[in-house]
Amino acid sequence: MIDNKGRLFGKINLLDLVVLLGILAVAGRFAYGALAGQEAAPAGQDQTIEMTFRVPAVTQWTVDAIKVGDDVFDSKSNTWMGKIVAVDAEPALIAWEVADGIVSYESDTHFDLYVTIRGPARVSPNGITMSGIEVKVGRSIQFKSAYWAATGTTVAFNLTPDQQ
CATH class of the missing domain: 1.20.5 (Single alpha-helices involved in coiled-coils or other helix-helix interfaces)
Incomplete structure (x- = not known):
């Protein structure tokens, strides 16, 4: 052969x-x-949702820059995700490793931000996409507006927000 x-x-x-x-x-x-x-893939249903993401350990400059009403875009694709409807800041919890273990304290200079955006989404049994970008709790996403950029982790969704 x-x-x-x-x-x-x-x-x-x-x-x-x-x-x-x-x-x-x-x-x-x-x-x-x-x-x-x-x-x-099922077609899914279009609806408005609210997504909250956490931006850890930012300075006061970032806290001051992120404002309710800002348009939010995905940094990688420049796709519009929605508008900011809430911003909450709390002192960042800083962990420090020492000889005896780990010590944590609240920072006086850094803050954890919880930013909630409202925007259009497609909700299906396979997941949620906002402007074609798949979003899931625990996923890290890079966000930006005209005046700031940050990396946040999605912490919550509200699939049926009150329309205001």
Whole structure:
């Protein structure tokens, strides 16, 4: 079946055949994943939600810069996520490792911010997306506005906020 030049049936190079089959397998896997994913995902329901994210250990400058009414964008895609409806600041809890263990104290100079934004979302059994960006509790997202940028962790959703 394989001749002295390494060709299968004297016509096909065995190494070229293996490479070609590998490329076809990878392309087929991506095509199947794309087609199956489109068919399996339910459409979801559009609604307005509130999402709260925590921005840890920021300075007073950041606290002063983030204001209710600011438009919030995803930093990576520059996609509009919503408007800020609440900002709460509390002293940051700083942990310090010492010889006897870990000591924690409230900082006088740094704050943990809890920022709540309201915006349009698609809610489905597969998850929640705001402006096409998947958001989940515990996920870190980089946010920005015209005047500030911060990295926060999503801590809560309110799927049926009171419309004001």
